[in-house]
Amino acid sequence: MTTAPATTTRPGPDPSRLSRGGRGSAVAVGRRLVLAEPRRLAAGALAVGLALMLVLLFQGLWTGVRAQVTVYEDKTGADLFVLAPDAASLFAEGSTLPLSTVDTVRAVPGTAWAAPVRSGFSILDMHGKKVAVTLVGSQPGQPGGPWAIAQGHAATADDEAVIDPSLAAAHHLGIGDTLPVQSRTLRVVGITTGPGSFMIGLVFVRHDAAGALLATPDTTSFVLVGTPDPAGVRTRLTSAGLQVVDKAQLRDADLTLATRIYGQPLRLMVASAITAGILIVGLVTYTGVVERRRQYGLLKALGAGKAAMVRLAFGHALALGLLGTVAGSGLVYGVRALLALWRPQFPVILTPAAFGYAAAAGLAMAVVAGLLPAARLARLDPATAFRSA
């Protein structure tokens, strides 16, 4: 059996101050123990950072999704949208109106302009894959088509199309390439400016071409309305028996739908990432406690109380959580840059709120993960210090 030579060669903190929870000594010991093995600390922080990077990435992806989901209504410049009865969103609900609705809308006093848009989903068979797109048909020279063209020009013939940059990037499409839509082939003549759409690409064609492709001539899906008096025109259109929504309502409806579809899986992913982070902090902290149990035992033998020991464990966990948050914040920028090259259709938009969320998650991870090592330290037998290794 060994004695306790360590006390002579490596003096510990003032045990009386430590046992009373003396802040200065306890912090110094904690810091020393945390920094005793900087490489392991860095590895632990990096692992926690990876988990927090996932949290940040999911938040950033979600913000990107939200921006992409509402891109069309954000860019059209319309004040009001006339939809089929009961419909609340532009594309998902199959809104169909008689084409004559446009004349009804134009006849309403206060309407500056009204433009019909025919839209519908389509699944394209491209390079052996199924690609979901939304066909958006607008009348040449009227709103509702591509909001701004980054390359090429607007569709001037029924076999021409303009696509959004997400679709172009995801499938390496450029000007002159072709799209097999329904039974026809469309030629890409333009690419809009960003942001692109989420998951389902936008293919802009002429209104008549969309009607022919979707086999629904003499109909339209919705009517865009521009007016200096949205409230008055809306009242008059509603009195005429039309379903009218404004941009805010449309955004709400689209975001609600997107949240219903993607929200729950995303929350599951975030929960998994946070749990992984908790386990990583717990693993690193617990490993540190187990490996240095003799030193911790020595502190106890010198009079350190349970509270001080618990504080040491939590201090270690908090340090990891903090460093992990910093590492995660840096890593997410790297991953975002890589994603922009590899999968440009998934923009990651990082907001201060996302970083706040990640910091809170890091803190929560540290607190939860500190419980196991803290319990172990609180129960530590001071005689551990005097046992042989």
Next chain:
Amino acid sequence: MTSGRTVPLGRRNLTEDTRRAALSIGGVAVALLLVLVLDGIFAGAIRQVTAYLRTLPADVVVSQQGVRTMHMSASALPPTTAERAAAVAGVAWVAPIWYASGVVATATGRQVSYVIGYDPATGRGGPTRLVAGRTPTDGEVVLDELGADQLGVRIGGRVTVFGAPHTVAGLSAGQTSITNTMAFVAVADFTRHVPRPASYLLVGARPGTDPAALAARLATALPATTVQTRTEFVDSEARIVTDMSAAIMQIMALLGLLVALAVVVLSLYALTLFKLREYGVVAALGGSPWRLARIVTAQAVWTAAGALAAATGLALLLGAVIGRVGPQISIVVTAPSVARLGVAALAASLAGAQLPIYRLARLDPAVAFRRQS
């Protein structure tokens, strides 16, 4: 160690401290769970999206030329398609169905829905399984029971379909997915509200007729259409989900495995340093670096195996819980998915073992005889 029986040091090192083992295996398991759950959500979505098509009574499905799917698709058939198809040898029956995206709404809620117009007299193309009520007549609708629950309506309740009031006549099962529910109305009702030609033609084969051969004959007789066997149609439909989710799955799998790799490196390296004296003893007793490497490799394999088992169990549990809490999401854990993940987790674990193996390769056996501080 030399008598033919070896001590399983790798496994024993790993399981000696159960809390530490639980934390390492748990850390890897949660990272794998991330991938497995996402894969399970997509597998569940495939099952949901194809539920209607899988249970159709048809052997062959005819659609608009260039249209091979139903989900997120629009199809319109030439007017005489049904008559021409019925005249093809081997055809027992034909049943056109009408299909559109729409909204089923009540005063308190709304559901994005695929509305199917079918002939209630034959029932072909109608609800797969009617769990309550009866087939619809004009002004009536059959809703999926889950969709009806979410709208808060029962049989006899009032909803609007295509903006027109309808009475709920019956409830079907198994046709609500993460994206939408399904509603069934009579053909006359459908075409009155949404005038358009039939969307798809369901074709039944005479007994003894090969569906593939019948599909080929129909394709010849109906040149302006796309003809597929039901199996081909279902496969095509499933690929919408797999192809749409492929990119996001690759990202998640890569990130999940990266976290798993980090946990494996952390836990194995820490354990190796902690057990350095014991490894020194093994080396002093004649254990070769190869033997030491095998010990660490065994730990990596056991960690990956334990984590995969835990992740699979957790995913199944999560699937069962979510099935009760939010039945519109279905998590389906499949054997191929677990196998793929197992291979990836093993690769990540073996990669994670390289650092401790490198450390042990430089181990001085004298470390066994040094006193610890």
